[in-house]
Amino acid sequence: MKVLVTGGCGFIGSNFIHLLLAETDYKIFNLDCLTYAAHPGNLAGLENNPRYAFLKADICNTELVHEYLQQQQIDAIVHFAAESHVDRSIENASDFVRTNVLGTQSLIDAARKTKLKRFVHVSTDEVYGSLQHNDAAFSETTPLHPNSPYSASKAASDMLVLAAHHTSDFPALITRCSNNYGPRQFPEKLIPLVLHRALERQSIPVYGNGTNIRDWIYVEDHCKGILDVLNSGKLGEVYNFGGAAEHNNLDVVKTLLKLTNRSEDLITFVTDRPGHDFRYAINFSKATLELGWKPATHFESGLQKTVDWYFEHQEWVKHATGEHYQHYYQQHYGK
Numbered sequence: 001m002k003v004l005v006t007g008g009c010g011f012i013g014s015n016f017i018h019l020l021l022a023e024t025d026y027k028i029f030n031l032d033c034l035t036y037a038a039h040p041g042n043l044a045g046l047e048n049n050p051r052y053a054f055l056k057a058d059i060c061n062t063e064l065v066h067e068y069l070q071q072q073q074i075d076a077i078v079h080f081a082a083e084s085h086v087d088r089s090i091e092n093a094s095d096f097v098r099t100n101v102l103g104t105q106s107l108i109d110a111a112r113k114t115k116l117k118r119f120v121h122v123s124t125d126e127v128y129g130s131l132q133h134n135d136a137a138f139s140e141t142t143p144l145h146p147n148s149p150y151s152a153s154k155a156a157s158d159m160l161v162l163a164a165h166h167t168s169d170f171p172a173l174i175t176r177c178s179n180n181y182g183p184r185q186f187p188e189k190l191i192p193l194v195l196h197r198a199l200e201r202q203s204i205p206v207y208g209n210g211t212n213i214r215d216w217i218y219v220e221d222h223c224k225g226i227l228d229v230l231n232s233g234k235l236g237e238v239y240n241f242g243g244a245a246e247h248n249n250l251d252v253v254k255t256l257l258k259l260t261n262r263s264e265d266l267i268t269f270v271t272d273r274p275g276h277d278f279r280y281a282i283n284f285s286k287a288t289l290e291l292g293w294k295p296a297t298h299f300e301s302g303l304q305k306t307v308d309w310y311f312e313h314q315e316w317v318k319h320a321t322g323e324h325y326q327h328y329y330q331q332h333y334g335k
Contacts, residue, residue, distance in 0.1 A: 003230070004029045004074045006059055006107065007038070007081030011185040012122070014042035016078065016223040017052070023227070027051050029072055031065070032081065033058045037186040041316055059103040066110035076118035076230060077111060079104065082157075084124075085188050086150045090274055093149035100153035101160070108164045119172045120230050121161045125215070125240070126151035127176065130277035137215075137281035140176075140238040147275050158238075165236045173233045175226055177241040178282045181302065182219035183309040187321055191303075194253050195310045196317055198260045208272035210250025213279040217243030218297035218305075228291040239291070242282025245299035255300070259307045 003020065007013040008030030020026050032038050034056055046052045053072075057064055059081050068074075081103060083089065083096045104121065111119060128138040129145030144159075146152040164170035179190075187196040197204045225241040233239060247255075250267075257264055287293040297305075310317060 001026045001075045002029065002073060003027070004031060004069065004072070004077045006031050006077065006079045008032050008054075009034060009038035009040055009042055010080060011037070011042075012180055012219055012222065013080035014039075014184050015182065015219045016080070016226060017043060017046075019220065019223045019227060021046070021049070021051060025051075028053070029068075029074065030054045031057050031059065031068070035083075037084075037188070039184065039186070039316070039320060041319065042184045060098065060106045062106045062110045065107060066113055069110060069114045069116070074114065074116065076120070077107065077116065078120045078122065078226060078230060079107060080122050082154070084150065086126075086148045087188075087273065089148055089150035089153070093153070096149055096153040100150075101156045104157035105160050108160065108170060112164070112168065112170060117171055118230055118235075119161070119170065120226060120233070121158065121172060121174045122226060123154050123158050123174055123176045124151065125176050125178050125242070125280050125282055126277065127155040127158060128280075131279040131281055133279065135279070135281075137242070137283040138176075138240065139283040140240055140286055147277055162236070171235050173229050173235060174238040175229055175241060176238060176282075177222050177225070178215035178217050178243055178280055180219045180222055181216055182306050183313075184316075185219070187317065190249060190252065191256065191306060192310065194256045195260065195307060196321055198257055198262045198266065199310070199317075201262065201266070203268045204253060204257075204266045205268055205270040206250060206253055207270060207276060209269065210253065211248050212276060213246050213248045213281075215242045215281050216245045216247060216252070216299055216302075217241060217295055218302035221295040221297050224296075225287060225291070225293045228287070228293050232291060234290070239287045240282050240284045241287055241293070242284045243295045243297075243299065245295075246279075246281055247299070255303060256307070259304060
């Protein structure tokens, strides 16, 4: 099978490509426009792999994408490409609408003119909105109630994908997942941000009082779920993936400081994010029942593997946290 992966130089996309190369015989085509969060080093060493090809391109270029799909005779698309940082979406929602909404529709338009067999759209649990302490976890039938420009743009893209399936039998599937962590994650998200700041013995910002709760899933577990959906998911269906690991942000930060042998004195509480969702939790029983999937990585062991990776890849961290990153960070959190 020939699989096009969009956003394959990003965090989850690059981990998915490594998984495909390790566990399948598929040929992989990576289409990425290399925005700030993409890192070509995530796929270093694959340049001469006969099962891997890279094209730098924008998913909004419908004609180019269509020609590439036809030329390479692509069988399936796994669509990761997206703007994904909530803070950035609050500052400038337009980029999120362009990439997440218009870009997804562009891909659909390009793919509908081909003999595509599967289109896996990778979404987020944030489209469901926010939970309180005693609320039931999100299921695939939970009504969508996005609360940030980012989650609103992802919800819109989900609806476009489902509409294409309903109106024209477009071979679509959707996955929604809780917070990912693991190797190759750009250091604007909580866990890699804390690791980067801790390793440098710099202050670590925590929003509000740190009590917001997230469900955490190790990125390899998520990627295996996506592969299960690609191989055997039912067209037109949504599949949730979670880590069964709910923790509040402050506890996560303290655990990481312990693993890196750093003092909790580095923690600095900062003004809370506007409209900050309180809690996310995922019911993934459908994925277990239909696909035989469940998370394999315990949160603490996954964190340790993540810490080890960042310790062992300081050049990657140095490149990812260059001048552009430092400028953005200082704008928001100071030194």
